[in-house]
Amino acid sequence: MLAELKGLNEECGIFGIWGHPDAAQITYYGLHSLQHRGQEGAGIVVSNGEKLKAHKGEGLVTEVFSGGQIEDLQGKAAIGHVRYATAGGGGIENVQPLLFHSQVGGLAIAHNGNLVNANDLKHQLEHQGSIFQTTSDTEVLAHLTRRSGYTKIHDRVKNALTMLKGAYAFILMTEKKMMVALDPNGLRPLSIGRLGDAYVVASETCAFDVVGAKYIRDVEPGEFLIINDEGIHSEFVSRNTNRAICSMEYIYFSRPDSNIGGINVHTARKKLGKKLAEEADIEADVVTGVPDSSMSAAIGFAEASGIPYELGLIKNRYVGRTFIQPSQSLREQGVKMKLSPVRGVVEGKRVVMVDDSIVRGTTSRRIVMMLRDAGATEVHVRISSPPIKNPCFYGIDTSTHEELIASSHSIEEMRQLIGADSLVFLSEEGLVDAIGRSDEGEYKGQCMACFTGKYPTDIYPDTVLPHEKA
Numbered sequence: 502m503l504a505e506l507k508g509l510n511e512e513c514g515i516f517g518i519w520g521h522p523d524a525a526q527i528t529y530y531g532l533h534s535l536q537h538r539g540q541e542g543a544g545i546v547v548s549n550g551e552k553l554k555a556h557k558g559e560g561l562v563t564e565v566f567s568g569g570q571i572e573d574l575q576g577k578a579a580i581g582h583v584r585y586a587t588a589g590g591g592g593i594e595n596v597q598p599l600l601f602h603s604q605v606g607g608l609a610i611a612h613n614g615n616l617v618n619a620n621d622l623k624h625q626l627e628h629q630g631s632i633f634q635t636t637s638d639t640e641v642l643a644h645l646t647r648r649s650g651y652t653k654i655h656d657r658v659k660n661a662l663t664m665l666k667g668a669y670a671f672i673l674m675t676e677k678k679m680m681v682a683l684d685p686n687g688l689r690p691l692s693i694g695r696l697g698d699a700y701v702v703a704s705e706t707c708a709f710d711v712v713g714a715k716y717i718r719d720v721e722p723g724e725f726l727i728i729n730d731e732g733i734h735s736e737f738v739s740r741n742t743n744r745a746i747c748s749m750e751y752i753y754f755s756r757p758d759s760n761i762g763g764i765n766v767h768t769a770r771k772k773l774g775k776k777l778a779e780e781a782d783i784e785a786d787v788v789t790g791v792p793d794s795s796m797s798a799a800i801g802f803a804e805a806s807g808i809p810y811e812l813g814l815i816k817n818r819y820v821g822r823t824f825i826q827p828s829q830s831l832r833e834q835g836v837k838m839k840l841s842p843v844r845g846v847v848e849g850k851r852v853v854m855v856d857d858s859i860v861r862g863t864t865s866r867r868i869v870m871m872l873r874d875a876g877a878t879e880v881h882v883r884i885s886s887p888p889i890k891n892p893c894f895y896g897i898d899t900s901t902h903e904e905l906i907a908s909s910h911s912i913e914e915m916r917q918l919i920g921a922d923s924l925v926f927l928s929e930e931g932l933v934d935a936i937g938r939s940d941e942g943e944y945k946g947q948c949m950a951c952f953t954g955k956y957p958t959d960i961y962p963d964t965v966l967p968h969e970k971a
Contacts, residue, residue, distance in 0.1 A: 513584040513597070513896075514538030514704040515611040515691075517672040519679045519728045521699035524548075525574035527712050528581040532562045534711040535704055537756060538613075539583035542596035546609035548676050549576035553607035557582075557596045578679060580672045582611040585898065595637045598674075603647065606675055608654070612639040613704055614668035614689045615896040618961045622664065642671065655680055655727050662725065662738045666958055668747075668895035670720075672702055678729040682738065686745040686957045687722035688895050688948055690761050693733075700728050705759040719762060745944035745957040749897065751936050752886045753794050753857045762938060762946065767797045772935040773885040773927060774801025774855060781925035782806075783881050786850040789813030791857075791868060792840070798885035799855035808853060811846045813872065840868065848876030855883045859915065860899065862906040866919040873920070882921040887929045887952040888912070894960055899951070929953065 514535030518524050525547045532543055543565040544557025554574055558565040562583060582597035598611040616622070619638035622645070627633070631644045645661035646654075658673060658680055668688035673680040681702050683691050694701040694714035701714040709716050720726065723739035747754070750761050757767035774797065788808045790799025793816065803810035817839055852872055859865050869880045888907035893899050902908040906915055916924035927935075929952055933945060940946025943957075950956045 513582055513611075513613045514708075515580070515582050515613050515670060515672050515702075516704070516708055517578075517580040517611070517674065517679055517681070517702040518696065519578045519700045520730070521696060522577055524577055524579035524699075525571050527696065527699075527701075528579040529562065529566055529571055530712050531701070531703055531708040532581045532583050534708045534756075535583055536562055538704060538754065539585045541585050542593070543581070543583045544596050544598050545571075545574060545579055545581040546598045546600055546611075546674060547574040547576035547579040548674055551676060553600060553609055553674070553676060555598065555600045555609065557593070557598070559593055559596060578674060580609055580611045580674045580679070592636075594635045597637070597639060598672075599635065599637065599639055599643065601643050601647075606654075606677075608643060608646065609674045610639055610642060611672045612637075612642070613670040613691075613896065614684065615894060616641060616665050616669060617667035617894050617958060618665070619667075621961055641665070642673075654678070655725075658682070659725050659736065659738055666961070668958075670704065678727055681720060681724075681726040681728065683720045683722055683724055685723040685739040685742045686944075686948065687720075687742070688745060688747055688957070690746065690750055690755065690759075691720040693717045693720060693726070700733055702726075702728075705755055705761070707756045707759040710758065716760070743942045743944060743957065744940050744946050745942075745948040746938075746946060747895065747897075748886070748932065748936070748947045748949050749858075749951070752932075757797055764936065764938070769936050770794075770797035770857075770885065771801035771804075772937070773932065774798035774803075775805040776931040776935040777855070777883050777885050777925070777927045778802045778805035780928060780931055781883055783808075783853060783883075783923065784851070785853045785879070785881055787811045787813060787846060788853045788855060789846070790855045792816035795855050795857045795885065798857060802853065802855050802883060802885075806853075811843075813843050813846045813852060813854075814868070815841045815843060817841065840871065842871045842875035842877075844875040847872055850877055851879040851881070852877040853881045853883055854921075855885060857884070858886050858889055859884055859906060859919075860889060861904060862915060862918055865921075869920045879922045880920075881923045882916075882919065882925075884924070884926045886927055887932060887949075888915075888926050889951045891951050891954040893951050894956070895948070895950075895958075897951075 516531035546555040598609045616638040649657035670689040670691040671682040694709040696714040722742040727734040788803040790796040938946035
């Protein structure tokens with residue numbers, strides 16, 4: 502579905518490169534390929550071996566770096582970040598990478614995820630004298646690192662990581678080295694590649710394809726990497742790991758040309774659509790997907806059901822971000838700005854509308870209405886994921902039950918609210934089977950907390966918003 506419209510946003514994407522003379526330029530292209538993961542701000546920090554230099558701003562990558570700033574970022578190593586602004590997290594001060602200076606040198610941090618014990622740690626650190634400059638939980642790692650008693654920076658960072666709970670994929674950089682870390686559950690994707698003699702790290706493998714790098718492997722849950730001129734060294738912050746990568750990476754967030762955990766996203770989404778067709782048989786004339794993330798699932802649904810796939814909805818790619826505002830009324834108007842039904846395809850037809858998820862239900866209702874206005878005689882909605890009933894505390898901006906229509910309504914009630922002739926969600930078992938991860942362990946390689954309410958980490962009381970607490 503359309504992230505700006507339905508309120509399902511992930512915080513960010515991260516990219517890093519070590520050992521390339523055009524590090525900042527490569528990072529720019531890498532961030533551009535990850536733009537779908539964050540459109541509210543972007544930044545790059547570069548190292549020339551002696552000092553760190555940064556440029557960041559609010560807006561798209563092309564907007565932030567539109568005035569020759571890349572040429573001013575000279576060095577052989579760089580890290581970059583694109584982000585969404587979540588609740589309380591807006592403002593230029595929260596745009597990453599965060600850059601810190603001290604008498605022993607600089608430290609830049611780029612983070613994808615969310616720390617569930619961030620507030621608890623902040624209270625402890627402030628009691629000990631720390632002063633925070635941002636509202637970002639990423640800054641917690643910098644303060645913990647500074648207070649660590651170890652001599653070497655990588656030992657201090659590694660020690661600080663042991664205190665963090667939740668989802669994190671970090672790329673950190675000093676003047677002399679780059680460090681990469683993934684939480685013990687591997688909740689967020691992170692991969693390593695090579696570009697000539699340079700090492701590349703990115704949230705998604707699609708970034709490697711864009712910059713011409715070769716994929717090597719995924720970063721392992723609990724792994725801590727040190728990259729410098731001598732090469733790459735792997736350690737582990739924790740061996741007590743249980744992989745639980747966010748299922749929404751396969752369903753919605755990642756680009757179709759990325760591979761997550763060795764599984765191609767487009768292929769996974771097609772299988773989700775096929776499984777959905779098996780579980781939700783329907784007589785109809787045409788299948789259409791909601792652009793863009795639902796297209797692969799719609800193709801799979803059409804193949805499995807034998808109902809022809811058609812472009813029944815067209816996305817307007819030239820609507821500026823300023824048109825899409827967070828208020829409910831403007832969000833509803835934004836659906837019409839962003840999507841148009843193809844009357845010649847849907848008029849007089851029984852339409853199957855395949856989408857990846859339903860969050861508030863507002864967007865689904867508007868699209869069903871548009872299809873009916875364009876002449877569809879029936880609109881059957883099929884969702885290639887189970888109902889999202891529970892908040893996410895790991896970096897997706899659904900932090901309360903109140904935001905989630907499936908949390909308080911039955912499927913029949915949701916069908917009535919969105920105005921569909923029928924509504925079917927993919928089962929939890931179907932989701933696991935379709936993605937096809939073979940991981941051992943309690944979570945079978947996937948976090949499904951937003952569907953099941955079973956979280957792979959402890960959820961701290963101050964993680965939950967006040968009106969969500971028991």
